[in-house]
Amino acid sequence: MKRRTLLAAVAAAATLTGASAWAEAEVTAGFIYIGTPGDGGWTYEHDQSRRKMEAHFDGKVKTIFQENVPESADAERAITQMAIAGADIIFTTSFGYMDPTLAVAEKFPNVKFEHATGYKRSDNVSTYSARFYEGRAVQGHIAGHMTKTNKIGYIASFPIPEVIRGINSAYIHAKKVNPDVEFSVVWAYTWFDPAKEADAARALIENGADVILQHTDSTAPQAAAKEAGNVITFGQASDMADYAPHPRVSSIIDNWAPYYIARVQAVLDGSWESVDTWDGIDTGMVEIGEITDAVPAEVKESALAMVEAIRTGEYSPFTGPLNKQDGSAWLAEGEVADLGTLAGMSFYVEGITDEIPN
Amino acid sequence: MLRLEKRPEPSRAWVALSPLLAVALTMIVGGALFSMLGANPFEAIRTIFWDPIFSPQFSGFTRPQLLVKAGPLILIAIGLSIGFRAGIWNIGAEGQYIMGAICGAGAGLALYPSESPLIFPLMLLFGALGGWAWAMIPALLKTKLGTNEILVSLMLVYVAETILASAASGFLRNPDGMGFPGSRNFKEWGNVHNGELIANTGLHWGVVAAFIAVIGAYVLFSRHIQGFNIRLTGDAPRAARFSGVNPTRIVLFCLGMSGALAGMAGLFEVAGPAGQITIDFNAGYGFTAIIVAFLGRLNPIGILLAGLLMALTYIGGELAQLMLGVPGAAIQLFQGMLLFFLLATDVFSNYRLRLAKKEVA
Numbered sequence: 001m002k003r004r005t006l007l008a009a010v011a012a013a014a015t016l017t018g019a020s021a022w023a024e025a026e027v028t029a030g031f032i033y034i035g036t037p038g039d040g041g042w043t044y045e046h047d048q049s050r051r052k053m054e055a056h057f058d059g060k061v062k063t064i065f066q067e068n069v070p071e072s073a074d075a076e077r078a079i080t081q082m083a084i085a086g087a088d089i090i091f092t093t094s095f096g097y098m099d100p101t102l103a104v105a106e107k108f109p110n111v112k113f114e115h116a117t118g119y120k121r122s123d124n125v126s127t128y129s130a131r132f133y134e135g136r137a138v139q140g141h142i143a144g145h146m147t148k149t150n151k152i153g154y155i156a157s158f159p160i161p162e163v164i165r166g167i168n169s170a171y172i173h174a175k176k177v178n179p180d181v182e183f184s185v186v187w188a189y190t191w192f193d194p195a196k197e198a199d200a201a202r203a204l205i206e207n208g209a210d211v212i213l214q215h216t217d218s219t220a221p222q223a224a225a226k227e228a229g230n231v232i233t234f235g236q237a238s239d240m241a242d243y244a245p246h247p248r249v250s251s252i253i254d255n256w257a258p259y260y261i262a263r264v265q266a267v268l269d270g271s272w273e274s275v276d277t278w279d280g281i282d283t284g285m286v287e288i289g290e291i292t293d294a295v296p297a298e299v300k301e302s303a304l305a306m307v308e309a310i311r312t313g314e315y316s317p318f319t320g321p322l323n324k325q326d327g328s329a330w331l332a333e334g335e336v337a338d339l340g341t342l343a344g345m346s347f348y349v350e351g352i353t354d355e356i357p358n
Numbered sequence: 359m360l361r362l363e364k365r366p367e368p369s370r371a372w373v374a375l376s377p378l379l380a381v382a383l384t385m386i387v388g389g390a391l392f393s394m395l396g397a398n399p400f401e402a403i404r405t406i407f408w409d410p411i412f413s414p415q416f417s418g419f420t421r422p423q424l425l426v427k428a429g430p431l432i433l434i435a436i437g438l439s440i441g442f443r444a445g446i447w448n449i450g451a452e453g454q455y456i457m458g459a460i461c462g463a464g465a466g467l468a469l470y471p472s473e474s475p476l477i478f479p480l481m482l483l484f485g486a487l488g489g490w491a492w493a494m495i496p497a498l499l500k501t502k503l504g505t506n507e508i509l510v511s512l513m514l515v516y517v518a519e520t521i522l523a524s525a526a527s528g529f530l531r532n533p534d535g536m537g538f539p540g541s542r543n544f545k546e547w548g549n550v551h552n553g554e555l556i557a558n559t560g561l562h563w564g565v566v567a568a569f570i571a572v573i574g575a576y577v578l579f580s581r582h583i584q585g586f587n588i589r590l591t592g593d594a595p596r597a598a599r600f601s602g603v604n605p606t607r608i609v610l611f612c613l614g615m616s617g618a619l620a621g622m623a624g625l626f627e628v629a630g631p632a633g634q635i636t637i638d639f640n641a642g643y644g645f646t647a648i649i650v651a652f653l654g655r656l657n658p659i660g661i662l663l664a665g666l667l668m669a670l671t672y673i674g675g676e677l678a679q680l681m682l683g684v685p686g687a688a689i690q691l692f693q694g695m696l697l698f699f700l701l702a703t704d705v706f707s708n709y710r711l712r713l714a715k716k717e718v719a
Binding site: 064073076 | 415416419420423426427519520523524527528536538539540543545627630631632633634636637638639640641673676677679680681683685686687
């Protein structure tokens with residue numbers, strides 16, 4: 001009901017003010033969403049940040065968005081229509097929009113484009129992403145301490161570097177505090193499918209996992225864990241605080257608002273340039289949601305110490321000695337992984353028994 | 359009291375009228391829905407049905423896009439209509455569409471980076487074969503073991519989706535893609551790209567093929583003995599058997615044709631508007647085409663118009679989201695209404711409404 005009234009209000013505002021609102025705003029910012037803001041995860045956080053950004057500029061910036069845009073030929077059309085509708089800057093918020101974003105950008109050289117989680121840029125296309133793996137390290141640390149069965153279930157979306165990095169980071173830090181820990185990975189091949197995600201969570205729990213990590217966007221795994229009772233989870237992309245203090249014991253929150261404000265400000269100032277942004281805990285793009293009392297005080301303390309060390313740059317989650325899954329050497333003692341390797345990471349670290357599907 | 363009375367023969371007037379009535383009813387109820395969501399219903403209906411064709415701001419781009427969106431819908435729906443007329447229910451065109459795209463794209467990518475003009479025709483052949491082969495699974499299971507083609511073809515969609523995910527992140531993955539899923543982009547491969555034949559018209563080979571399929575289906579049903587056999591099998595299976603129609607061959611022909619056309623649609627899409635095999639490459643064309651086939655009364659010309667109408671609601675719906683802030687789910691509801699009202703008004707083709715006299719006690 002809340003959501004419906006909200007939508008109605010938005011729609012009503014758009015109708016009442018009509019074209020005039022478009023003329024008054026100095027800049028129109030468009031957003032292309034892979035899901036709906038109601039997913040409670042990835043798109044929800046992008047939409048929250050869109051609202052914060054719009055509020056920050058107090059009428060100077062108008063935002064428009066389109067939800068549920070598939071990563072297919074439809075994406076290119078949706079982005080083009082948004083550019084024709086008069087958007088000055090367009091944020092395309094999923095990896096699969098990469099080639100369509102570049103194709104449209106070529107046709108609209110005066111419109112600025114911002115593509116999330118991709119790697120292709122041009123004069124009017126920037127890329128931005130967050131170092132989610134920093135948050136994964138904290139999750140792995142807590143998970144390793146908390147598991148009693150030593151089995152940790154991981155619901156993965158697609159075998160892309162971002163997801164593989166997360167699995168590696170969580171595994172390394174779980175293993176560090178609990179050498180007996182084992183990871184089972186389920187590849188769901190979706191970012192958002194509550195039914196599939198719930199099935200995956202239940203299957204993992206039945207196989208003895210008492211910690212569920214997820215790299216998918218819905219709260220369905222949280223609900224499945226709650227049902228099972230003695231299982232803990234972590235919020236993904238969004239705080240998912242509805243499931244705190246148990247099963248959700250902490251979370252990774254994507255906070256895009258500061259970035260969106262900075263980029264739109266740059267358009268207002270005429271200083272926008274194509275950049276590649278990859279921010280983490282240090283700038284606040286990655287936030288760690290409250291660690292609840294379900295976690296013992298000393299574990300919470302050490303987890304927070306890790307957050308602090310990552311924030312100050314004192315510690316990097318991928319620090320040697322680390323071997324690759326096949327046993328070959330990757331990082332020597334004290335060596336820190338370079339960003340290029342991490343960006344294209346397509347291998348597991350030693351100890352993970354799952355195989356990356358292809 | 360009102361009651362329905364079966365007509366001795368389907369009313370021709372109602373058969374022709376019911377799609378128009380369904381569109382009108384959809385506009386009225388959809389308009390009410392939009393106004394409950396706070397949007398001006400007239401503006402919303404105008405944005406959906408008028409702006410994509412006539413708006414000075416958008417039509418330059420959206421008019422060609424109507425053809426791009428309608429092309430695969432029409433091509434698949436024509437194939438489906440052949441089977442539906444014979445009472446053979448291929449619900450898995452989505453899977454055949456995916457397999458056509460994978461086989462066709464795979465055949466082409468195996469020859470990368472050759473610029474030979476023969477690559478595209480070769481891909482088309484493999485695309486058609488891929489879709490055909492995928493449809494042969496339910497066809498053979500039906501003819502040999504008597505399984506239900508509805509279930510088998512539908513289940514194979516999910517198998518195809520898994521193969522698609524595997525192709526995009528594995529055997530068809532772009533070797534220069536830094537480990538990210540997705541094949542090479544055909545748009546960057548000169549001769550092989552299925553681009554616009556005439557600039558800014560949206561006309562690519564897939565749209566041309568859709569028009570050819572419409573004409574082909576028209577000839578099949580009005581001039582060809584096979585078309586007659588198909589209709590006979592659908593209307594009176596026993597009579598068809600007595601007159602020497604081989605039901606096995608009809609099943610193989612119908613499922614094969616619809617599979618091959620869906621596979622071709624997939625290939626045109628992957629080599630053209632989509633550009634690459636991605637995990638989410640399939641956008642539901644195979645399922646939407648079922649609606650298009652019925653909206654067009656399984657008639658080739660009807661399907662052509664229905665495909666264009668469906669494309670219009672898609673693109674108009676996107677504009678309504680963009681310009682009026684109407685939520686995406688409301689647009690899907692709007693499209694669903696179209697089929698619902700069509701089925702509802704369809705009742706009057708076979709039945710008429712009668713005022714029943716009060717029975718005297």
